[in-house]
Amino acid sequence: MRVGVIGGGQLARMMVPAAVALGVEIQVLGEGPESSARLAMTAAGEPGDLDAVLAFARGVDVVTFDHEHVPQPVLRALVDAGVAVRPGPDALVHAQDKLVLRRRLAALGLPQPVWAEVADARALGAFLAETGGRAVVKTPRGGYDGHGVRIVDDAHGADDWFGDGPLLAEELVLFRRELAQLVARRPAGEVVQWPLVETVQGGGVCREVFAPAPRLAATAARVARETAHRIAVELDVTGVLAVELFETEDDRVLVNELAMRPHNSGHWTIDGAVTSQFEQHLRAVLDLPLGDASARAPHAVMVNLLGGPADGDLDSRVPRAMADQPAAKLHLYGKAPRPGRKIGHVTAVGDDLDDLVFAARSAVALLQD
Amino acid sequence: MRVGVIGGGQLARMMVPAAVALGVEIQVLGEGPESSARLAMTAAGEPGDLDAVLAFARGVDVVTFDHEHVPQPVLRALVDAGVAVRPGPDALVHAQDKLVLRRRLAALGLPQPVWAEVADARALGAFLAETGGRAVVKTPRGGYDGHGVRIVDDAHGADDWFGDGPLLAEELVLFRRELAQLVARRPAGEVVQWPLVETVQGGGVCREVFAPAPRLAATAARVARETAHRIAVELDVTGVLAVELFETEDDRVLVNELAMRPHNSGHWTIDGAVTSQFEQHLRAVLDLPLGDASARAPHAVMVNLLGGPADGDLDSRVPRAMADQPAAKLHLYGKAPRPGRKIGHVTAVGDDLDDLVFAARSAVALLQD
Numbered sequence A, B: 001m002r003v004g005v006i007g008g009g010q011l012a013r014m015m016v017p018a019a020v021a022l023g024v025e026i027q028v029l030g031e032g033p034e035s036s037a038r039l040a041m042t043a044a045g046e047p048g049d050l051d052a053v054l055a056f057a058r059g060v061d062v063v064t065f066d067h068e069h070v071p072q073p074v075l076r077a078l079v080d081a082g083v084a085v086r087p088g089p090d091a092l093v094h095a096q097d098k099l100v101l102r103r104r105l106a107a108l109g110l111p112q113p114v115w116a117e118v119a120d121a122r123a124l125g126a127f128l129a130e131t132g133g134r135a136v137v138k139t140p141r142g143g144y145d146g147h148g149v150r151i152v153d154d155a156h157g158a159d160d161w162f163g164d165g166p167l168l169a170e171e172l173v174l175f176r177r178e179l180a181q182l183v184a185r186r187p188a189g190e191v192v193q194w195p196l197v198e199t200v201q202g203g204g205v206c207r208e209v210f211a212p213a214p215r216l217a218a219t220a221a222r223v224a225r226e227t228a229h230r231i232a233v234e235l236d237v238t239g240v241l242a243v244e245l246f247e248t249e250d251d252r253v254l255v256n257e258l259a260m261r262p263h264n265s266g267h268w269t270i271d272g273a274v275t276s277q278f279e280q281h282l283r284a285v286l287d288l289p290l291g292d293a294s295a296r297a298p299h300a301v302m303v304n305l306l307g308g309p310a311d312g313d314l315d316s317r318v319p320r321a322m323a324d325q326p327a328a329k330l331h332l333y334g335k336a337p338r339p340g341r342k343i344g345h346v347t348a349v350g351d352d353l354d355d356l357v358f359a360a361r362s363a364v365a366l367l368q369d
Helices: A010-022 A050-057 A072-080 A089-096 A098-108 A121-130 A218-234 A277-285 A315-324 A353-368 B010-022 B050-057 B072-080 B089-096 B098-108 B121-130 B218-234 B277-285 B315-324 B353-368
Strands: A002-006 A025-030 A041-044 A062-065 A115-118 A135-138 A149-152 A167-171 A175-185 A191-193 A197-202 A205-211 A239-248 A253-259 A299-306 A329-332 A342-350 B002-006 B025-030 B041-044 B062-065 B115-118 B135-138 B149-152 B167-171 B175-185 B191-193 B197-202 B205-211 B239-248 B253-259 B299-306 B329-332 B342-350
Touching: A002 A010, A002 A050, A010 A025, A010 A277, A010 B010, A010 B329, A025 A050, A041 A050, A050 A072, A062 A277, A072 A089, A089 A098, A089 A253, A098 A115, A098 A167, A098 A218, A098 A253, A115 A121, A121 A135, A121 A167, A175 A218, A175 A253, A175 A277, A191 A218, A205 A353, A218 A239, A218 A253, A239 A277, A299 A353, A315 A329, A315 A353, A329 B010, A342 A353, B002 B010, B002 B050, B010 B025, B010 B277, B025 B050, B041 B050, B050 B072, B062 B277, B072 B089, B089 B098, B089 B253, B098 B115, B098 B167, B098 B218, B098 B253, B115 B121, B121 B135, B121 B167, B175 B218, B175 B253, B175 B277, B191 B218, B205 B353, B218 B239, B218 B253, B239 B277, B299 B353, B315 B329, B315 B353, B342 B353
Parallel strands: A002 A025, A002 A062, A025 A041, B002 B025, B002 B062, B025 B041
Antiparallel strands: A115 A167, A135 A149, A135 A167, A175 A191, A175 A197, A175 A239, A197 A205, A205 A299, A239 A253, A299 A342, A329 A342, B115 B167, B135 B149, B135 B167, B175 B191, B175 B197, B175 B239, B197 B205, B205 B299, B239 B253, B299 B342, B329 B342
16 A cells, blocks of 8 residues: 655645554655655655656555645646546646636535636626625635735736636625534545534634534534535545635635645644544545544644744754643644744644643744744 | 664654654664664664664664664663663663563562572572472563563473573462553653553463553552652663553562563553653653653553464455444554564554454454454
8 A cells, every 4th residue: 555645745744644553655755855744755856747746656556645736737647647646636626726616616506605707807896896895806726825815995906916817706705713624535435524623714824723613503514514525525536625614604604715635624633533634535545444533532722833933943942842731732844944834733632622722822832932 | 853763663663653743853773674664764784783773873862762672782882972872771671681670679679479590400490399389481581472481390391591591480470460551751850651551461472452451459550650650760761661560369569571662552552642652752762841641531442463364465454444443543564464473453442441342353353354
């Protein structure tokens, strides 16, 4: 059982412990010696370099991903060459192109914000007129962690982004909070879902996750579950799928976007679920039976470590965080601290939500300070 | 933070996930490309080859072990060269030499079987006369998993073992069951203990572990805890220490032997404790604050996978085991199946001991079949 992961970031890194436990041989096509997943790197190369990707793929049984940046032509060439690519290009395009996703969700009748494809300032102006004068404009491709997303209140507010094709315009959703439904699906069809979580974003980046989402209405949980199941099946997703959702002030649940790989909203599962998203992803892409996705305890709280200490010396902060919070689970990604960069996370698992929030935040604060 | 592990077996392998989470760089001096811990192997060499071991040690901050087979002269040469060796040679000798251990425990007044150092058949005969005509004879060094241990009822029953120095003779302890107390200690002095467990042996090899030990008398738990704490401190152990114990039919707790490294009796901690023995071992040898060793759930059951399927094709059994027991945690060591060989284990964690025993045994049976 050999899995090849394209991309050497922290998601590939966190697949390594799961691979070690399952007896799966994991190989990573990474960026270079600084890659977070360098321990399992067997080749260096760019995801757009077909020759490099093909050579890498020939040494494994199935290819999967650390990120969504492998171009469609490369994905299709892999499939044409007989490589098992999971998720496949027809599924993955929905996580690569926000316009493709919006069209597909509309065709499926699944809940999403009011949206339009806008080709120029005039079209954007017309959309603004429909949505109360304000809208969110997104580049269909290449956005992440808040990049390629802008709130506009003027038809010319996205003029600098036109030129590479149409943009996606969406209503500015008045949401109470953001949720995420994590699901896994294997080629044989089995689908398993973890509990719905609340994600707290700041500056376009995930900051904290509460699992399960506190004070959750039964309807919201049901809609999230059914929506994620339908997306996984209809889009023929294989592996882990994260469905990012808005919970609106009027109690609707709308699909924001998708990730087809392990996702920040599921890092809590390493310590807080019977089967982590990383183990499940390996099982799913290998078409093995999926594991129990139940929570191990009533609550889990995950807090991201963003940036790290100003002097860049993270190692020197580790002892204080460990001494202060002996039950907190530290996850450090082996990445150089840099302002805003995700370089680790801390999870606390147990019975009392307030205690867990305090523990996880305290550990992160001591790692940052 | 760079840890070097001498020996590439499954204990080194299972340190890898913990190292990945903590951001610790792990390097393994393994036996060769078939080593269980090959993913983290940076050098190949024998533990008795001082030059190889020294060269390996120079690339890391601290050296620790997958096994007890590094000869004392090599350990001492490392220390003399300024290498941080944890546990150090003066501690480790108690896990290498059963006579040294017996003498030390006697000096400390800690509970152990009646024993004698026997240099010849006459001395063994005298010991047999004292202990009802039957005794256990052990070679002081080199025994493991039942090798180097023999029950004798005749003064000449160990004649073939004399010649390399005296043997250890022990009373044949009438024990109700075997227990193991796992403890970790860091150089700064901090000591943390996991719950006492029951270990079930067969053919000299660990078969199953129940955590915590069911139906445990408070006195036995206290004696085990105090004994393990005292051994860790008095022997200046750093890292994880497993104290293997007999619970006698008359309710005494006696020390059988020691392992100064993560131990089979602690594999359940990967899934069943807040901090696994592998993470704790890394923390301890790096002199980092120790983690919470509490159980995550009321019960954990670990069953070893010994030998594997007769046709050697373990991979083909994995799907059935996963499908049958979706909550069981599989741990496969990447070793070729061979009769009696430890090639993996399965852990089940939860509330109902009987259910967990069934789940773990079922998964192992399906992997074996």
